[in-house]
Amino acid sequence: xxxxxxxxxxxxxxxxxxxxxxxxxxxxxxxxxxxxxxxxxxxxxxxxxxxxxxxxxxxxxxxxxxxxxxxxxxxxxxxxxxxxxxxxxxxxxxxxxxxxxxxxxxxxxxxxxxxxxxxxxxxxxxxxxxxxxxxxxxxxxxxxxxxxxxxxxxxxxxxxxxxxxxxxxxxxxxxxxxxxxxxxxxxxxxxxxxxxxxxxxxxxxxxxxxxxxxxxxxxxxxxxxxxxxxxxxxxxxxxxxxxxxxxxxxxxxxxxxxxxxxxxxxxxxxxxxxxxxxxxxxxxxxxxxxxxxxxxxxxxxxxxxxxxxxxxxxxxxxxxxxxxxxxxxxxxxxxxxxxxxxxxxxxxxxxxxxxxxxxxxxxxxxxxxxxxxxxxxxxxxxxxxxxxxxxxxxxxxxxxxxxxxxxxxxxxxxxxxxxxxxxxxxxxxxxxxxxxxxxxxxxxxxxxxxxxxxxxxxxxxxxxxxxxxxxxxxxxxxxxxxxxxxxxxxxxxxxxxxx
Numbered sequence: 037x038x039x040x041x042x043x044x045x046x047x048x049x050x051x052x053x054x055x056x057x058x059x060x061x062x063x064x065x066x067x068x069x070x071x072x073x074x075x076x077x078x079x080x081x082x083x084x085x086x087x088x089x090x091x092x093x094x095x096x097x098x099x100x101x102x103x104x105x106x107x108x109x110x111x112x113x114x115x116x117x118x119x120x121x122x123x124x125x126x127x128x129x130x131x132x133x134x135x136x137x138x139x140x141x142x143x144x145x146x147x148x149x150x151x152x153x154x155x156x157x158x159x160x161x162x163x164x165x166x167x168x169x170x171x172x173x174x175x176x177x178x179x180x181x182x183x184x185x186x187x188x189x190x191x192x193x194x195x196x197x198x199x200x201x202x203x204x205x206x207x208x209x210x211x212x213x214x215x216x217x218x219x220x221x222x223x224x225x226x227x228x229x230x231x232x233x234x235x236x237x238x239x240x241x242x243x244x245x246x247x248x249x250x251x252x253x254x255x256x257x258x259x260x261x262x263x264x265x266x267x268x269x270x271x272x273x274x275x276x277x278x279x280x281x282x283x284x285x286x287x288x289x290x291x292x293x294x295x296x297x298x299x300x301x302x303x304x305x306x307x308x309x310x311x312x313x314x315x316x317x318x319x320x321x322x323x324x325x326x327x328x329x330x331x332x333x334x335x336x337x338x339x340x341x342x343x344x345x346x347x348x349x350x351x352x353x354x355x356x357x358x359x360x361x362x363x364x365x366x367x368x369x370x371x372x373x374x375x376x377x378x379x380x381x382x383x384x385x386x387x388x389x390x391x392x393x394x395x396x397x398x399x400x401x402x403x404x405x406x407x408x409x410x411x412x413x414x415x416x417x418x419x420x421x422x423x424x425x426x427x428x429x430x431x432x433x434x435x436x437x438x439x440x441x442x443x444x445x446x447x448x449x450x451x452x453x454x455x456x457x458x459x460x461x462x463x464x465x466x467x468x469x470x471x472x473x474x475x476x477x478x479x480x481x482x483x484x485x486x487x488x489x490x491x492x493x494x495x496x497x498x499x500x501x502x503x504x505x506x507x508x509x510x511x512x513x514x515x516x517x518x519x520x521x522x523x524x525x526x527x528x529x530x531x532x533x534x535x
Contacts, residue, residue, distance in 0.1 A: 048095050052253070053229050054088070057222060061096050064218040065155035065191050076146055076185035078175070079218030081195040082202035084345050084365070085293065086254035087222045089195055093157045102155035102191075107163040115164055116141055123148065138164075142174050146183070149190035156190055162198040176211035193218075200299050200343040224251030227410050228532055234264050239528035241268045243470075243506065247398075247406040248279055249286075250366035259286040272391065279370065280387035287382070290371030299340050307376070309337055310363060313347065314372030316401055318360040353449045354433035354489070366406060373401040399471060407470040408432070408447045411504040414531050415450050415464070422524070423463040423500050428453035435485045444485045448502060459495040462486070464524075466502035474503045475510040479523060500524055504531070 045062035047055070064079050083089050090106070097104040103126040105119055116135050123141075124130055127148045135141040145156065158164070165171045175192070179185040196202045205212050206219060225233055230251035231242035245265065249255040256264070261284075265274035279286045300306050305327070312326035320338070324331040338361065341347045346365060352358040363369045374397060375382060378390045415423075416430045429451040435444045448466030455461075465482050467474070482501040490496045502524040503509065509517075509525050517523045 045096070045099050048099065051092065051095055052233055053225060054092060054222075057092065057220060058096075060218060060220050061092065061193075062100075065096060065100050065102065065193075066153055067191075075183075076149075076179060076188040076190040076192060077217040078179060078212065078215050079191065079193045079220065080202060080205055080212075080216050081193055081218075081220050081222065082199060083197065083222030084199065084224075084252075085197045086252045086259075087224060088253045089197070089222045090159055091253075092222065093159060093193065093195055096155060096193075097157055100155055102157065104157045105159065107158060107160035109163050110167075112138075112167050115167065138168055138171050138174050142171075142178050143184040145192075146178055146185045146188040146190055149188050151189060153189050153191055155193055157193045157195060159195045160197075161194040162196040162201040165201065172205060173211040176215060179215055199345040200340070203343065225253065226251060227413060231532060236264065238268055239532040240506065241265060241271060242532060243407060243410065243528070244268075244271055244403065246410070247366055247403045248275070248370045252365075252367070255286060255289075255367075259289065260284065272395070276387045276391055279367075280375070280382055280391055282383055282385065286367075290365075290368045290375070293346070293365060293368060299344065302337075306337055306341065307372075309334065309341065310346070310368055311372040311376055313361050313363050314369045314401065316405075318362065319358075320361075323361070350431055352433050353429060353431045353451060354435055354446075358434070360432075362405075362409065366402075369402055369406070370398070374398055404470045407504075407506055408468040410531065411448050411466065411468040411526070414504075414526070415448050415466070418450075423450050423502075424498050425452045425461065425463050427451070427463060435488050437484065437488060444481060444488070446482070446485055448504065450500075459493055461495045462489055462499045464500040464502050465489075466504055466524075466526075468504040470506040472505070473508050473510060474505045474525075475513050476516065478503055479513065479516070498522070502526060 044066045047058045051058065064077065081089055081093065094104050096102065103122065105122045107115060110118070116138065119141055120131065120135050123145060129148060131144055135144065149156065177183055194205070204210055206216055207213065224230070227242070227246050230246055231239070233253065234242070234245060234256055236242045236245060256262070260278045263274065263278055265271045278284050281287055294300060294303060294306055294310070308327040309323055312323040315326065317323050317326040320331050320334060324334055338347070342349060346368065347361050347363055349359050349361055352360070363372075374394045378394065381390050412430050412432070415427055418427055420426050427450045431449050433446050433449045435446065437444055446465050447468040448464065449462070450464035450466070452461035452463050465485055467478050467482055469478070479501055486496045486499050486501065500522050503513070504526045506528055508527065514525065517525045
């Protein structure tokens with residue numbers, strides 16, 4: 037049965053994709069009490085801003101007859117009053133007494149929903165918990181033995197964009213740890229879905245657009261007013277009239293993404309850290325040298341940026357303890373590599389000249405590394421037939437070559453699952469080139485890396501050497517791939533249209 041056919045609550049046609057996310061929400065919201073522990077249930081929904089969380093949850097409330105409450109930055113008294121009004125509108129029951137505090141509000145909320153499963157969404161939960169830090173404890177108490185939630189059929193969904201706050205709700209010794217029946221993170225669209233969402237059928241154009249706006253749904257309509265590049269020839273003009281246009285919301289969005297994170301106390305430092313990563317300084321030491329700080333002074337800001345979901349730490353698969361940092365949001369990378377250093381010119385509408393001179397940096401510092409990341413995403417989704425086994429770990433790595441006194445960087449490393457008592461199988465070693473026609477030299481380099489790994493004890497007997505190219509391959513290399521069953525050539529059409 038197709039996944040869409042299993043949904044217990046109809047997914048509205050206006051929601052693009054998000055089938056698995058909707059399935060999780062719908063199953064949680066409508067699960068009969070007999071299928072869940074006695075009493076109310078808790079779900080926690082998180083994700084960076086602009087990913088469509090509110091859009092999904094509003095639709096869920098509409099389809100199930102649930103309640104949706106959007107919290108705002110307000111005092112505790114005002115938030116209580118707004119919540120009471122929303123609860124009254126939904127239940128049509130006027131409380132005997134005004135809520136004195138959140139103890140009254142939460143217990144009244146649970147008592148108001150009995151008889152059938154009903155979702156209640158509290159969106160913007162970090163706004164409430166920041167003003168009332170005891171709110172998670174209050175919810176925990178009411179969900180526990182003797183609490184008002186034990187006799188309720190309510191399905192409470194807490195949602196927020198402050199990743200550090202939402203992540204801490206269920207972590208460690210947090211009051212709500214172990215209470216949630218659903219923990220859902222709403223991610224950006226994957227690169228193939230993003231191309232379809234933008235209506236782009238040219239894979240080269242899809243990569244260029246994705247390298248700027250990624251898979252964030254809001255950038256397609258709200259932030260560009262539906263303006264998408266018509267074709268590859270229109271791409272440069274599209275950049276100038278949208279992301280580099282001071283009149284468009286997309287122009288300042290990268291700055292706002294950082295400013296909206298409450299845990300960031302020194303924006304200048306964090307902007308510099310992101311600019312260093314965007315410029316290619318991806319190790320702790322490289323970032324420190326770029327911004328003029330000691331490496332130990334970056335531990336906290338790097339951890340904060342990770343908690344906020346703005347960067348990710350990616351381990352070197354061949355060197356224990358070594359890692360690189362990558363910016364998760366492409367728009368921030370584009371801002372750091374292209375916009376930040378030319379901001380004053382962009383503000384006075386010199387986008388055409390700025391883009392003309394910045395385009396080479398965009399291709400090398402933004403698109404090149406982004407293409408490598410897309411190739412790793414492609415490898416993660418590959419089935420057993422492509423590499424001769426199911427990928428367990430996919431990443432990048434560096435292999436030392438003592439004889440030549442060099443290091444070989446591998447862009448796409450695919451490892452099989454570790455089996456007890458056996459050497460780790462290397463399913464594939466790959467090199468990714470966005471703007472270069474690939475030839476036999478690239479395969480020789482990968483072959484050398486394979487031999488070095490074999491000498492280190494890895495199982496490379498069936499390792500597939502893979503060339504990923506955004507430009508193409510020489511005829512000689514194509515002929516070699518036709519002869520060699522352990523050589524794969526993966527172009528843009530394969531990247532986008534091979535499932």
